[in-house]
Amino acid sequence: MSERIPILRIGETLLVSVQFDLEDQMVLNLQEDLAQQIVDKSARGVIIDISALEIVDSFVGRMLAAVAAISRVLDARTVVVGMRPAVAITLVELGLSLGGVDTALDLEKGLAKLRQSTDSALR
Amino acid sequence: MAKRDNAVDLVGLLSVEGQDLAATWVREVSGSLKGRVGTAELDRELRELYDALLDALRQGATDVHADQMSEVRALLTELSRNRARQGFSPSETAVSIFALKRVLEPLLQEGSADDVRAYLELGRVLDGLGLFTIESYSQTREEIITAQAEQLLELSTPVVRLWDGVIAVPLVGTLDSARTQVVMEKLLQALVDTGSEQAIIDITGVPAVDTQVAQHLLKTIVAARLMGAECTVSGISPQIAQTIVALGIEFDDIVTKASLADALKLALRRSGVDLVAHEGAQR
Numbered sequence: 187m188s189e190r191i192p193i194l195r196i197g198e199t200l201l202v203s204v205q206f207d208l209e210d211q212m213v214l215n216l217q218e219d220l221a222q223q224i225v226d227k228s229a230r231g232v233i234i235d236i237s238a239l240e241i242v243d244s245f246v247g248r249m250l251a252a253v254a255a256i257s258r259v260l261d262a263r264t265v266v267v268g269m270r271p272a273v274a275i276t277l278v279e280l281g282l283s284l285g286g287v288d289t290a291l292d293l294e295k296g297l298a299k300l301r302q303s304t305d306s307a308l309r
Numbered sequence: 310m311a312k313r314d315n316a317v318d319l320v321g322l323l324s325v326e327g328q329d330l331a332a333t334w335v336r337e338v339s340g341s342l343k344g345r346v347g348t349a350e351l352d353r354e355l356r357e358l359y360d361a362l363l364d365a366l367r368q369g370a371t372d373v374h375a376d377q378m379s380e381v382r383a384l385l386t387e388l389s390r391n392r393a394r395q396g397f398s399p400s401e402t403a404v405s406i407f408a409l410k411r412v413l414e415p416l417l418q419e420g421s422a423d424d425v426r427a428y429l430e431l432g433r434v435l436d437g438l439g440l441f442t443i444e445s446y447s448q449t450r451e452e453i454i455t456a457q458a459e460q461l462l463e464l465s466t467p468v469v470r471l472w473d474g475v476i477a478v479p480l481v482g483t484l485d486s487a488r489t490q491v492v493m494e495k496l497l498q499a500l501v502d503t504g505s506e507q508a509i510i511d512i513t514g515v516p517a518v519d520t521q522v523a524q525h526l527l528k529t530i531v532a533a534r535l536m537g538a539e540c541t542v543s544g545i546s547p548q549i550a551q552t553i554v555a556l557g558i559e560f561d562d563i564v565t566k567a568s569l570a571d572a573l574k575l576a577l578r579r580s581g582v583d584l585v586a587h588e589g590a591q592r
Contacts, residue, residue: 289535
């Protein structure tokens with residue numbers, strides 16, 4: 187049984203903070219857990235904080251895109267926050283532009299972005 | 310044995326009139342350089358070279374790469390290094406060597422067949438020396454160019470903060486992959502350090518954009534977007550706009566602006582800053 191990444195709830199937002207380098211099985215578990223949690227907690231937004239990650243391979247990159255797509259189907263918006271410059275360069279070199287994934291510089295800006303979109307959705 | 314004789318002949322040819330030949334040589338060379346090197350300096354350089362060459366020949370050297378020629382080679386390297394640094398052309402540098410042939414020509418008129426043979430032999434040695442000069446000349450030039458390229462790389466990539474949350478990179482000069490890599494890293498790091506959500510890449514100073522440069526720009530912009538920042542490209546000149554279209558480069562959903570001012574205005578609006586002109590303000 188491999189480790190699972192905790193998913194925290196703040197209001198209508200789910201927060202996933204990745205603190206260590208990801209193994210493939212953990213990534214798959216996260217995807218599954220997150221889909222389940224979005225439905226259970228009827229979340230409107232998901233924030234994935236990867237500021238602690240130094241290495242992101244193509245698998246993790248694709249997983250981020252997949253999570254974003256899944257949550258969009260479940261009517262929640264995903265924001266990836268805190269990507270490091272080196273990670274961003276690696277992903278671009280790998281040809282992954284994460285189309286459809288929202289990004290923000292840090293957690294605070296990511297929360298602001300989510301709030302903005304729910305506000306405009308209510309109007 | 311025959312080789313030995315040849316060497317003696319060469320020495321004989323060069324030392325017929327002793328110092329006189331060296332003096333004619335100096336005159337000939339300083340004429341071709343049009344006085345851009347001081348006569349005293351030239352005189353010293355060439356006389357040293359002349360003596361060294363004579364020594365080498367006396368010891369039986371027959372081509373440039375012979376052991377006996379090491380002194381000559383050292384002097385020549387120094388000479389061509391100096392010429393390269395002072396901005397002389399390769400032919401102006403090599404002429405210093407070839408002029409010696411011309412100096413010897415008058416001696417042949419009353420010379421014997423042996424003298425002519427010796428002259429031809431010496432001509433071959435001088436040709437080798439001339440080529441050696443050009444080689445060390447271009448080597449020096451390459452060293453200078455490499456050093457300058459490194460300096461440029463350091464100088465040319467400042468990241469400036471235009472406003473709270475807005476940074477800009479004014480790019481000047483041709484972009485290549487090494488430079489773009491540096492720009493990319495600096496820009497992304499600056500985004501993190503300053504917490505800026507808006508970045509402007511100004512290419513006013515970039516003379517030409519080809520597919521490769523466009524590719525590099527796109528990569529930088531996508532990377533910035535991955536980190537959560539918006540990138541605008543500004544300073545696209547009419548010619549560059551035409552080239553971009555002619556090459557079929559697509560900037561997709563990347564915002565491009567003609568001037569840095571327009572890009573700044575857009576960046577400010579995106580970060581929620583309004584600019585208001587006061588009624589009574591002086592223009």
